[in-house]
Amino acid sequence: xxxxxxxxxxxxxxxxxxxxxxxxxxxxxxxxxxxxxxxxxxxxxxxxxxxxxxxxxxxxxxxxxxxxxxxxxxxxxxxxxxxxxxxxxxxxxxxxxxxxxxxxxxxxxxxxxxxxxxxxxxxxxxxxxxxxxxxxxxxxxxxxxxxxxxxxxxxxxxxxxxxxxxxxxxxxxxxxxxxxxxxxxxxxxxxxxxxxxxxxxxxxxxxxxxxxxxxxxxxxxxxxxxxxxxxxxxxxxxxxxxxxxxxxxxxxxxxxxxxxxxxxxxxxxxxxxxxxxxxxxxxxxxxxxxxxxx
Ligand code: GUN
Numbered sequence: 146x147x148x149x150x151x152x153x154x155x156x157x158x159x160x161x162x163x164x165x166x167x168x169x170x171x172x173x174x175x176x177x178x179x180x181x182x183x184x185x186x187x188x189x190x191x192x193x194x195x196x197x198x199x200x201x202x203x204x205x206x207x208x209x210x211x212x213x214x215x216x217x218x219x220x221x222x223x224x225x226x227x228x229x230x231x232x233x234x235x236x237x238x239x240x241x242x243x244x245x246x247x248x249x250x251x252x253x254x255x256x257x258x259x260x261x262x263x264x265x266x267x268x269x270x271x272x273x274x275x276x277x278x279x280x281x282x283x284x285x286x287x288x289x290x291x292x293x294x295x296x297x298x299x300x301x302x303x304x305x306x307x308x309x310x311x312x313x314x315x316x317x318x319x320x321x322x323x324x325x326x327x328x329x330x331x332x333x334x335x336x337x338x339x340x341x342x343x344x345x346x347x348x349x350x351x352x353x354x355x356x357x358x359x360x361x362x363x364x365x366x367x368x369x370x371x372x373x374x375x376x377x378x379x380x381x382x383x384x385x386x387x388x389x390x391x392x393x394x395x396x397x398x399x400x401x402x403x404x405x406x407x408x409x410x411x412x413x414x415x416x417x418x419x420x421x422x423x424x425x426x427x428x429x430x431x432x433x434x435x436x437x438x439x
Contacts, residue, residue: 147408149292149375151415155422158291159204162425166205177432178207179263179424180229180238184222185215185245189381194241200421206428209235219248223256230258237263237431239424242313260434263427266312275320281427286317288419289354289375293328298352298373298408305331306350308343308363308396314356314377322354343367355396365401374402374409377416 166176179201183194194210201208211225222240229238238261244250254262259269265281273280282290293300305322309315319335322328331352336343347353347367355363356377368374378396395412403409410416 146403146406147296149296149298149408149410149415151288151292151410151417151419154292154295155288155418157295158419158422158426159200162422162429163204165429170205174436175234175432176205176207177236177428178209178234179428180209180211180235181241182211182213182222182225182229182238183241184213184217184248187243189379190241190243197239197421197424200425201428204425206425207234209238215245217245217248219252222248222253226253226256230256230261235261236435237261237428239264260438261431263424263431265317265427271312271317274317277324281430282321282423283313283317284420284423284427285314285356285377285416286321287423287427288416289318289377290321290328291423292375292410292416292419293373296408298328300328300352301330303331303351303373304334304349305352305354306334306336306347307354307356308336308347309356309358309377310335310337311356315354318354318356322352357396359396360394361396361398363397363402365398365405368402368405370405371407372402372405374406375416376410376412378412379417 169176181194181197183190198208198210229235240253244253254266257267259267262270263281265283270280274282307315307319319333322331323333334346336346344367348369350372352373354375358378358380360380360382374397376395376397380394381391382394384392393413
């Protein structure tokens, strides 16, 4: 069994981006500028956004964090998005999800200018991704592709089973793994909450990508020997014995599944850090495209 070490690979990617930023600075060019909007006070979301902003600072990007109260109306959020769309200093921005229930998420994602949509959530960018056109690939799926690529995990002709059909992970992942090329050329099965006999499907899988958010869901008897496991679950489990009051766990019973796997991502330290690195990569790409337009 080999660990797919997202922490290590994400640090390599961040160093590569930092080297690019250093060159930009030497040439006297503007460095990439990422903005993030967060609405409300959800602890996990605040942590994720904080990590994104901190990562920007470490590699030399500019960053702006826009905090809005949980009572923000859809109109107020759309107004802020229009401001960021029109702010020439900002190369890309994200709206952290989930949003409070008074706000229609799809309306919000459609308001982000596709050229600044470094999350790749706008229908135009999602459509381009599905049609193999150059675009921003959502950061979590992009990070998973990068891990598979850098570890040379064979995907061609393999049966990839994706668990979960979210717009952020499961759905795009199912499209990307079936694309021509590497990583890709997989035969893909997308499973979800209404799938019957999921064990019958997962035991046929060469690669399993689980994005469910149910701790310990995937058990050793549900997988075959030498399976490749990508665990996208990040769940906070309350635990008073820890200083933070919780611990982080994935969808996979790591202790037992890892004994059968050929490759497996740990949680934490697998897909999570890759997501941030790929958001930075998309922001660098947004800066390069923006520069060409001016
Ligand atoms: N919430 C959970 N994952 C993500 C992500 O990748 N981007 C945004 N904007 N919100 C999220």
